[in-house]
Amino acid sequence: MSQLxxxxxxxxxxxxxxxxxxxxxxGGAVIDLYDExxxxxxxxxxxxxxxxxxxxxxxxxxxxxxxxxxxLLTSGPGATNGVTGIATAYMDSIxxxxxxxxxxxxxxxxxxxxxxxIVGITRPCTKHNYLVSRKEELASVLRxxxxxxxxxxxxxxxxxxxxxxxxxxxxxxxxxxxxxxSYQPTYEPNMKQIDRACRLIMEARKPVLxxxxxxxxxxxxEELRELAMKLNIPVTMTLMGLGAFPGHHELSMGMLGxxxxxxxxxxxAECDLLISIGARFDDRVTGKLxxxxxxxxxxxxxxxxxxxxxxxxxxxxxxSDCKKAVTALNNWxxxxxxxxxxxxxxxxxxxxxxxxxxxxxxxLTYIEEGEQIKPQYVIxxxxxxxxxxxxxxxxxxxxxxxAAQFYQFNSPRRFLTSGGLGTMGYGLPAAIGAKVAMPxxxxxxxxxxxxxxMNIQELATAMQYKCPVKVAILNNRFLxxxxxxxxxxxxxxxxxxxxxxxxxxxxxAQAYGAVGLRATKTSEVEDVIKEALAVDNFxxxxxxxxxxxxxxxxxxAGKSTxxxxxx
Amino acid sequence: xxxxxxxxLRNQPGxxxxxxxxxxxxxxxxxSICAAETVDPNxxxxxxxxxxxxxxIEQITKQLHKLIDVIKVVDxxxxxxxxxxxxxxxxxxxxxxxxxxxxxxxxxxxxxxDVSPRSYAIEITGSHSKIQAAIEILRPxxxxxxxxxxxxxxxxxGTHK
Numbered sequence: 001m002s003q004l005x006x007x008x009x010x011x012x013x014x015x016x017x018x019x020x021x022x023x024x025x026x027g028g029a030v031i032d033l034y035d036e037x038x039x040x041x042x043x044x045x046x047x048x049x050x051x052x053x054x055x056x057x058x059x060x061x062x063x064x065x066x067x068x069x070x071x072l073l074t075s076g077p078g079a080t081n082g083v084t085g086i087a088t089a090y091m092d093s094i095x096x097x098x099x100x101x102x103x104x105x106x107x108x109x110x111x112x113x114x115x116x117x118i119v120g121i122t123r124p125c126t127k128h129n130y131l132v133s134r135k136e137e138l139a140s141v142l143r144x145x146x147x148x149x150x151x152x153x154x155x156x157x158x159x160x161x162x163x164x165x166x167x168x169x170x171x172x173x174x175x176x177x178x179x180x181x182s183y184q185p186t187y188e189p190n191m192k193q194i195d196r197a198c199r200l201i202m203e204a205r206k207p208v209l210x211x212x213x214x215x216x217x218x219x220x221x222e223e224l225r226e227l228a229m230k231l232n233i234p235v236t237m238t239l240m241g242l243g244a245f246p247g248h249h250e251l252s253m254g255m256l257g258x259x260x261x262x263x264x265x266x267x268x269a270e271c272d273l274l275i276s277i278g279a280r281f282d283d284r285v286t287g288k289l290x291x292x293x294x295x296x297x298x299x300x301x302x303x304x305x306x307x308x309x310x311x312x313x314x315x316x317x318x319x320s321d322c323k324k325a326v327t328a329l330n331n332w333x334x335x336x337x338x339x340x341x342x343x344x345x346x347x348x349x350x351x352x353x354x355x356x357x358x359x360x361x362x363x364l365t366y367i368e369e370g371e372q373i374k375p376q377y378v379i380x381x382x383x384x385x386x387x388x389x390x391x392x393x394x395x396x397x398x399x400x401x402x403a404a405q406f407y408q409f410n411s412p413r414r415f416l417t418s419g420g421l422g423t424m425g426y427g428l429p430a431a432i433g434a435k436v437a438m439p440x441x442x443x444x445x446x447x448x449x450x451x452x453x454m455n456i457q458e459l460a461t462a463m464q465y466k467c468p469v470k471v472a473i474l475n476n477r478f479l480x481x482x483x484x485x486x487x488x489x490x491x492x493x494x495x496x497x498x499x500x501x502x503x504x505x506x507x508x509a510q511a512y513g514a515v516g517l518r519a520t521k522t523s524e525v526e527d528v529i530k531e532a533l534a535v536d537n538f539x540x541x542x543x544x545x546x547x548x549x550x551x552x553x554x555x556x557a558g559k560s561t562x563x564x565x566x567x
Numbered sequence: 568x569x570x571x572x573x574x575x576l577r578n579q580p581g582x583x584x585x586x587x588x589x590x591x592x593x594x595x596x597x598x599s600i601c602a603a604e605t606v607d608p609n610x611x612x613x614x615x616x617x618x619x620x621x622x623x624i625e626q627i628t629k630q631l632h633k634l635i636d637v638i639k640v641v642d643x644x645x646x647x648x649x650x651x652x653x654x655x656x657x658x659x660x661x662x663x664x665x666x667x668x669x670x671x672x673x674x675x676x677x678x679x680x681d682v683s684p685r686s687y688a689i690e691i692t693g694s695h696s697k698i699q700a701a702i703e704i705l706r707p708x709x710x711x712x713x714x715x716x717x718x719x720x721x722x723x724x725g726t727h728k
Contacts, residue, residue, distance in 0.1 A: 181638055
């Protein structure tokens with residue numbers, strides 16, 4: 001037992017949890033905590049330019065490291081500005097802890113200056129949240145917050161800190177192992193279900209592995225690769241699952257769903273066994289539910305029981321950590337003497353050949369148009385010139401889908417994208433968060449000209465903290481994805497999707513002290529990217545692309561996933 | 568189909584709004600909800616009536632479990648429970664109906680808890696259907712006000728601790 005101020009306890013708890021970087025923005029309610037942070041140089045604080053970016057940066061940090069990201073915001077507008085970031089992390093199950101200042105306890109409920117009920121506001125978009133109402137519980141709440149954020153199905157946890165508690169003198173106890181009667185996630189799979197699943201896999205002639213972000217969150221990529229290769233099962237990934245299985249591998253069919261590959265969507269439609277691991281049958285994946293994988297038995301592995309049988313009835317539900325479940329599947333096949341792996345492989349050969357044919361008939365492609373820059377070509381060049389090894393963040397829209405389709409993610413935790421919420425403005429701050437976590441990695445934000453403007457102020461953050469992120473704007477002077485829908489389904493009525501006025505992005509970059517580069521012709525693309533990668537500075541690349549290029553394949557909303565519009 | 572869910576949760580500020588927010592946010596129905604402390608002051612108990620097919624009830628149960636403060640969820644319709652509801656009714660009691668109201672109250676084993684020159688306030692406990700029956704009988708006489716607790720329940724023989 002020792003006596004500390006609330007602020008000292010917060011810093012102590014952050015250090016106990018292994019936090020080294022915090023993303024935040026100060027204000028009256030947290031000024032005392034900032035004062036204490038200044039006395040703790042081992043905690044690196046990154047001052048963003050807008051609170052939304054603080055949360056996205058903490059989220060990007062968490063996605064690349066697998067550790068809990070931390071954002072620190074002041075009360076009132078500071079906290080509400082963070083809500084979009086919190087909802088983004090919630091939809092994608094990203095472990096972050098958001099600390100918000102609050103007015104002093106006696107003023108709560110009095111409509112005090114910069115007071116807002118942020119616990120009430122964020123209740124539906126956090127995994128859990130707390131208002132610290134008694135100073136004695138400060139340390140235990142903070143410790144519990146980190147525990148809840150990183151365990152089970154991860155997610156954002158918010159802790160609201162009244163100013164008087166930050167300033168109080170408090171007796172603090174040492175950290176003890178956390179045990180919560182009301183929160184005990186299931187990690188270990190039920191072995192009977194594993195046995196049933198393996199027997200279904202052995203019966204299957206046309207199996208498909210459908211994997212999502214859960215594989216990345218539980219670091220199960222190695223185990224997944226072992227399973228797929230051992231049994232020769234083709235793999236398709238959700239947007240959140242990209243990188244869970246190497247994109248260049250011959251068993252990879254790429255992404256499925258609305259903008260998935262022809263092969264992946266056909267394979268899911270025709271398979272006789274769908275093995276879903278850490279994915280949640282989102283509407284962008286399934287299309288029309290009645291015609292999704294109708295011939296298949298379904299095995300569904302997920303740590304969150306609410307994900308199972310929510311949208312699609314499954315034959316073998318397995319509530320478990322993905323890594324543990326896939327390990328159990330691998331062990332089953334290794335230990336069963338009556339199983340011949342060679343025979344299993346052979347059984348899938350005809351299926352594999354069918355998949356090859358689909359791939360040859362309708363690969364991901366685009367029509368080249370001479371010197372008019374095709375966005376897909378820019379992504380291919382980025383992939384080639386970074387060896388597929390960069391950390392790639394995206395905003396949301398057409399560029400995001402082109403990045404998902406044409407960049408080959410060969411490792412997990414390399415692709416940062418707002419999959420569930422679809423938050424424009426996510427990519428730049430997320431890339432900054434990633435670069436803070438991994439300064440030696442190349443971090444690229446693939447952006448559209450509309451999305452980039454939603455958090456472009458973060459250029460200043462990147463410059464202040466010497467985060468040489470590379471931004472590639474695929475500039476079509478449209479709000480591209482909505483324009484594409486208008487072209488296809490609204491008779492080209494481009495209602496409010498024409499960006500008539502945009503800044504000169506090259507000059508804008510220079511105004512911040514960064515480097516701006518522009519390519520207007522296909523032949524310039526490679527040199528621009530090479531130069532951007534060579535410069536040790538923040539670089540903003542403006543690619544003037546073919547304006548009305550569309551993302552294909554495309555499954556129109558509400559249609560079956562086999563009804564794809566192709567290039 | 569109607570289901571009664573018995574939910575144990577950590578007695579934290581705002582915990583009830585986590586439950587009601589879950590229902591409104593995901594489009595589930597709450598027909599009645601009754602919350603109180605249990606024998607352990609750190610634990611609250613909710614008795615909640617909702618409606619939906621088996622798939623909906625399964626999602627509701629799972630989603631409730633997912634709330635960090637929820638300790639336990641039991642679908643009472645799956646087990647042996649005693650259920651009670653309490654109702655307070657202010658019923659018209661003019662000279663010509665006073666005796667009849669008293670007789671009806673007696674049949675339902677209710678009692679008069681307040682008397683005024685032109686009305687009685689009465690209290691009746693029992694199952695949902697018994698309360699409903701009492702209300703229907705009293706309605707023609709003239710009900711001025713009804714306050715109901717919603718259903719509460721306890722397991723028979725202490726099978727659910």
